[in-house]
Amino acid sequence: xxxxxxxxxDYSVVNKAKMTLGHAPAGLYLPGIDETTRKEAVRLCAxxxxxxxxxxxxxxxxNHLNHHLLSVxxxxxxxxxxxxxxDLNKEILLPSHSPMDVDIxxxxxxxxxxxxxxxxxxxxxxxRELDAAGDNWKTVAxxxxxxxxxxxxxxxxxxxxxxxxxxxxxxxxxxIVATALAQTCVHTSTFKAxxxxxxxxxxxTGELDDDNHGLSLMQILDxxxxxxxxxxxxxxxxxxxxxxITDAAERLATKYSKLWSVPTTKEGVSAKYHELLSxxxxxxxxxxxxxYKLLLHFAVMHCVTSAYFLPIYLDCLSxxxxxxxxxxxxxxxxxxxxxxxxxELYITPEISSKDxxxxxxxxxxxxxxxxxxxxxxxxASNDMHVPKVVRALWRGSLLDSFPSKLSFDNxxxxxxxxxxxxxxxxxxxxxxxxxxxDPQEQTKEGKRFWTxxxxxxxxxxxxxxxx
Numbered sequence: 001x002x003x004x005x006x007x008x009x010d011y012s013v014v015n016k017a018k019m020t021l022g023h024a025p026a027g028l029y030l031p032g033i034d035e036t037t038r039k040e041a042v043r044l045c046a047x048x049x050x051x052x053x054x055x056x057x058x059x060x061x062x063n064h065l066n067h068h069l070l071s072v073x074x075x076x077x078x079x080x081x082x083x084x085x086x087d088l089n090k091e092i093l094l095p096s097h098s099p100m101d102v103d104i105x106x107x108x109x110x111x112x113x114x115x116x117x118x119x120x121x122x123x124x125x126x127x128r129e130l131d132a133a134g135d136n137w138k139t140v141a142x143x144x145x146x147x148x149x150x151x152x153x154x155x156x157x158x159x160x161x162x163x164x165x166x167x168x169x170x171x172x173x174x175x176i177v178a179t180a181l182a183q184t185c186v187h188t189s190t191f192k193a194x195x196x197x198x199x200x201x202x203x204x205t206g207e208l209d210d211d212n213h214g215l216s217l218m219q220i221l222d223x224x225x226x227x228x229x230x231x232x233x234x235x236x237x238x239x240x241x242x243x244x245i246t247d248a249a250e251r252l253a254t255k256y257s258k259l260w261s262v263p264t265t266k267e268g269v270s271a272k273y274h275e276l277l278s279x280x281x282x283x284x285x286x287x288x289x290x291x292y293k294l295l296l297h298f299a300v301m302h303c304v305t306s307a308y309f310l311p312i313y314l315d316c317l318s319x320x321x322x323x324x325x326x327x328x329x330x331x332x333x334x335x336x337x338x339x340x341x342x343x344e345l346y347i348t349p350e351i352s353s354k355d356x357x358x359x360x361x362x363x364x365x366x367x368x369x370x371x372x373x374x375x376x377x378x379x380a381s382n383d384m385h386v387p388k389v390v391r392a393l394w395r396g397s398l399l400d401s402f403p404s405k406l407s408f409d410n411x412x413x414x415x416x417x418x419x420x421x422x423x424x425x426x427x428x429x430x431x432x433x434x435x436x437x438d439p440q441e442q443t444k445e446g447k448r449f450w451t452x453x454x455x456x457x458x459x460x461x462x463x464x465x466x467x
Contacts, residue, residue: 006047006050006051008083011039011043013043013046013047013050014042014043014046016046016050017045017046017047017049017050017175018127018174018175019042019043019045019046019049019173019175019176020042020172020173020174020175021038021041021042021045021070021171021172021173022171022172022173033073033074033076036079037073037077037078037079037082038073040079040082040083041069041070041073041082044069044082044083044085044086045066045069045070045173045175045176046175047086048063048065048066048069048086048089048090049066049175049176049179050096051090051093051095051096052065052090052093052094052095052096053093053094053095053096053097053116053119054116054119054179054182054183054186063089063093063094064089064384064385064435065085065086065089065090065093066164066167066176067163067164067167067384067388068085068089068384068387068388069082069085069086069089070167070170070171071378071387071388071391072085072378072379072387074391075375075378075379075387075390075391076375076379077379081379081380088382088435088436089384089436091436092435092436096120097117097120098120099118099120099121099124100115100117100118100120100121102118102121103121104118104121104122104124104125105125106129109122109125109185110149112185112186113149113153113185113186114153114185114186114187114188114189115186116186118185118186119182119183119186120182122181122182122185122186123178123179123182125182126141126144126177126178126181126182127174127175127178129144130174130177130178131174137174137177138169138177138316139316141165141168141169141177141181142316142317142321144181145165145181145184146321146324148197150181150184150185151195151200151328152189152191152192152195152196153184153185153187153188153189154184154187155190155191155195155328155329155331155332156187156188156189156190156191157187157188157190158190158299158302158336159302159303159305159306159329159332160183160187160302161180161183161184161187162306162309162329163302163305163306163309164176164179164180164183164184165177165180165181165184165309166306166308166309166312166313167180167309168180169309169312169313169316170309170312191250191253191331191332191335193250193251193254194250194253194254194331194335195328199254200328200331202258203254203257203258203327203328203331204323204324204327206258206259206260206261214259214260214261215259215260215412216260216275216408216412216413216414216415217260217275217276217279217330217415218279218413218414218415219412219413220256220259220260220334221279221283221337221342221345223256223259224252224256224334224337224338224342225342225344225456227252227255227342229248229251229252229338230248230252230338230341230342230456233245233248233249233338233341233457235341235454235457235459235460236454237453237454238452239339239340239341239453239454240299240339240452245339245454246339248338249335249336249338249339250335252334252335252338252342253331253332253334253335253337253338254331256334257327257330257331257334260272260327260330262322262323262326262327264319264320264323265319266319269314269319269322269323269326272326273310273311273314273326274399275414275415276307276310276326276329276330276333277304277307277310277392277395277396277399278396278415278418279415280300280303280304280307280333281304281393281396281418281420281423282345282347282351282352282415282416282418283300283303283337283343283345284296284297284300284301284303284304284423285351285422285423285426286345286346286347286348286351287300287343287344287345287346287455287456288346289344289346289461290346291466291467292461292464292465292466292467293464293465293466293467294426294430295451295455295464296426296427296430296431296450296451297340297450297451297452297455298450298451298452299336299339299340299452300336300337300340301385301389301450302336303332303333303336304389304392304393305385305388305389305391305392306329307329307392308388308391308392308395310325310326310329311395313325339454340453340454340455340456341454341455341456341457341460342456343455343456344456347416350419350422351418351419351422351423352416352417352418352419353417353419353422354417354419355397355400355417355418355419355420355421355422370421370425371394371397371421371424374390374421374424374425374428375390375394377428378390378391378424378427378428381428381431381432382434382435382436382437383431383432383433383434383435383449384435385431385435385450386427386428386431389424389427390424390427390428393420393421393423393424393427394420394424396418396420397420397421400417400418400420430448431448431449431450432447432448433447433448433449433450434447
């Protein structure tokens with residue numbers, strides 16, 4: 001295969017890739033983001049698009065380069081660090097390949113689903129579709145993503161197609177959105193039964209009582225933990241690869257996601273998003289059993305980083321689709337929770353204390369704000385997920401400055417306050433593994449990485465180190 005790499009001084013890649021990036025979100029507009037760093041971010045995203053495949057190995061692991069790049073960019077990384085992030089990631093990626101000899105059209109685009117060799121064909125198809133839509137390209141993109149044949153693929157792979165699509169919407173990049181839709185189409189489905197059209201329709205309408213009351217997510221997690229399907233779930237060191245566990249988890253998620261209601265109002269959607277993000281963050285920080293070394297879970301972490309993008313989706317959707325995307329995200333979160341044993345939550349005072357550094361929209365003028373130190377450490381981290389987690393937790397901190405206008409009944413158990421800064425701090429302090437070095441060598445050095453195991457099961461803790 002011919003070398004398709006480009007020189008760092010070659011800005012022609014931007015036009016070749018039709019790459020554009022809109023402004024970073026106002027709530028994350030931090031020191032360091034200027035026209036120089038934006039120009040470099042655009043160039044490096046263009047190079048990733050032109051040079052690399054959507055997966056980085058033959059097991060379907062996802063290319064994270066533009067996720068890593070755009071997260072550190074929006075946290076204020078300098079141009080030098082953007083180049084370092086690109087150079088680190090490119091070493092583990094597969095090169096792009098030539099299109100297959102097929103013509104993908106609006107009439108036949110479903111015929112090549114889950115065929116990763118057709119990825120460049122899908123990119124070209126979606127670029128044509130979005131270009132033809134003109135200023136209406138986001139609506140067309142969302143129509144494809146929410147197509148009942150496509151949507152189950154978009155909610156697969158611990159949210160990776162969903163996340164890629166979110167980056168495209170966030171930075172208003174048609175090129176990134178086209179790659180996200182292409183990635184979605186070549187993906188395999190993780191939750192076929194739960195996202196079959198009739199089952200997911202039932203999830204969205206819910207099974208509520210006569211007063212139209214649903215359960216809170218905290219109540220649902222308790223009920224899942226007590227369900228015989230959870231109690232009788234066998235132990236596995238790799239639960240996500242055990243079909244009996246994943247099947248049971250999908251049944252649990254289908255059953256209990258119906259009990260979480262989302263009102264079809266702007267205020268209701270906003271309140272339910274805040275509840276969802278808060279509960280996901282609490283699970284992320286609270287599954288370490290007392291007396292054991294702190295762990296942070298890889299799959300739960302993806303629930304956090306994906307939740308960052310929900311408001312970006314919501315801004316583009318009708319109220320009906322807003323409910324649909326919240327319910328879908330909740331269902332995958334519950335399935336993830338169930339696959340890993342429906343763990344107990346050990347919510348410490350540190351996690352549930354008020355984040356006194358929230359509500360600082362003009363953080364660049366507040367040099368004493370502790371978030372700035374966390375951002376710097378996240379930018380410097382060579383774990384490709386750490387800056388994404390910090391970004392998502394910062395969004396939670398900002399949300400705390402805008403209290404919900406929706407009232408709940410007294411028996412609706414809302415999550416306690418979340419110390420978003422504390423969770424961000426333990427993330428940068430705990431995860432010191434590099435995504436780009438030999439794992440065994442780093443383990444020998446005592447480096448800390450994400451946990452993958454079935455943390456809700458007693459057998460997991462038999463071999464996990466104590467403090």
